[in-house]
Amino acid sequence: MTHVENELNSQPECWTRAAEQAGRHRGALPEPGERVAVVGCGTSYFMAQAVAALREGAGQGETDAFAASEFPYGRSYDRVLALTRSGTTTEVLELLDRLSGRTRTTAVTADPHTPVVPAADDLVVLDFADERSVVQTRFATTALTLLRAHLGLHTDTVVADARTALATPLPEGLVACTQFTFLGRGWTVGLAQEAGLKMREASLSWTEAYPAMEYRHGPISVTTAGTATWMLGTAPDGLAEQVRATGGRWLQGALDPLAELVRIQRLAVAVAAARGLDPDRPRHLTRSVILAP
Numbered sequence: 001m002t003h004v005e006n007e008l009n010s011q012p013e014c015w016t017r018a019a020e021q022a023g024r025h026r027g028a029l030p031e032p033g034e035r036v037a038v039v040g041c042g043t044s045y046f047m048a049q050a051v052a053a054l055r056e057g058a059g060q061g062e063t064d065a066f067a068a069s070e071f072p073y074g075r076s077y078d079r080v081l082a083l084t085r086s087g088t089t090t091e092v093l094e095l096l097d098r099l100s101g102r103t104r105t106t107a108v109t110a111d112p113h114t115p116v117v118p119a120a121d122d123l124v125v126l127d128f129a130d131e132r133s134v135v136q137t138r139f140a141t142t143a144l145t146l147l148r149a150h151l152g153l154h155t156d157t158v159v160a161d162a163r164t165a166l167a168t169p170l171p172e173g174l175v176a177c178t179q180f181t182f183l184g185r186g187w188t189v190g191l192a193q194e195a196g197l198k199m200r201e202a203s204l205s206w207t208e209a210y211p212a213m214e215y216r217h218g219p220i221s222v223t224t225a226g227t228a229t230w231m232l233g234t235a236p237d238g239l240a241e242q243v244r245a246t247g248g249r250w251l252q253g254a255l256d257p258l259a260e261l262v263r264i265q266r267l268a269v270a271v272a273a274a275r276g277l278d279p280d281r282p283r284h285l286t287r288s289v290i291l292a293p
Contacts, residue, residue, distance in 0.1 A: 003133040004202065004279045008265045011138045012162045014129045015145040015154075022149035028106050028122035029150050032060045034078035039068045041091055043136040043197060044083035044143075049190030051081070051147050057186060058151050065190070068092045082107045085131065085139045086288035087114030096120055108143050133280055134287045135201045137265050140194065141258055148258075161259035170267055171251065175274050178226035180205055181219065182264070183212040188233040188257045195230065195264040202279035203271035212236050215243075223248040230264065232257040 022029075030036045036055065038048035045067045052065035066072070068082070068091035080103055084092045087109040096105050096119040107120035110130035117123060129142035148154040180199050184192035189211050196209035210219055213236055215229075220242065223229065227248040231240075235252060243250045253260035272279040 002269065002278070002280045003131070004135050004137060004265075005269055007131050007133055008137040008262060008269070009166055011141055011262055012159050012166070014126075014138050014142040015159050015162060017128055018126060018142045018146040019149040019154045019159075022146055022154075025124045025146070026150065028124050029147070030055065030060070030063075030079050030081060030106070034061050035076070036061060036063045036079050036081060037071065037075075037077045038063065038065045038081045038083065039071055039092065039095060040083040041068050041089050043140045043194055044085065046190045046194035046197065047083055047140050047144050048081075049193065050144055050187045051083075051190075053187035053190065054148060054151055054153060058153065060151060068095045071095050073098065077103055079104045079106060081105075082116070082120065083140075083143055084108070084116055085110045085136060087111050087116035088288045088290055090291040092116065093119055108146070110139050134282050134285050135198065135268075135279055137198075141261065144258065158256045158258060161255040162262050165255055165259040165262040166266070168263075170263065170270060174228055174249075174251075174267060175270050177228040177249065178206065179222070179224075179228070180207045180267075181215070181223070181227060181229045182207065182209045182232065183215055183229065183235070183239075184209070184232045184257070185212050185234065185236075191232050191257050191261050195232070195261055198261075198265055198268045199271065201282045201285060202268035203275060203277060204283065205268070205271055212239060215239065220246065230260075232260050 040048045048065040052063040055063040105120045106122040108124045112125045129139045182192035182195040192209040196207035199205040199207040223246040225247040230251040
């Protein structure tokens, strides 16, 4: 079994631990009413998108999400929340350095012995969710679970759905599809983006991701009999029928969207195996992007 498989299979336990620890980390996480920016790179950026939509939707305060390299330094925030598994990503460290003494910062990381520790004002360490793999699975979803619990949006049903996602066989014939599209609405747009990234990283698949209402504005034109379109969350009226009319395959997620992401992680590993690829050795990737000075 690959590192990716071992780690994605451990997610229900990691989520339970993160939810239990949310109260302990309350002082380090955004308070209601604060104007917040959530930042990250790659997978962490897509989790940031989900967190921002959840927090603002819960009435906790204006919340934006940015790739760390695209942060708008001219804007004013009460707090910047940085998600970084390794704690070594160059763009995140540079951002925290530039904000030092200007804006309060919090880092959520997996390793307490990395440069991000002294760089941030507040720190949350989820070392139990750290990973050996290059391809992120459990750290990203565990960090999101911690923040959902902090917002009062986590329930035991989410963990139960994750166990179902791990135990239930993938739909028959799905691995043979030649193109995969993931759709979301609200906070699940970030999850859809992350689903596409997992498929690209682990299995070199042709994948796309969009807000669900945008799919009819052009992207549906490439849908064919070899396309699988996977909806995370509630689909817009009529979209499933329009996708099926193209000859493409429609998959409606029935579990909590975060648990649906677990199913997609499994799909990425299955497609990699079918193509003779090793998901622990994704092409051209490293566990952390560290740029030379």
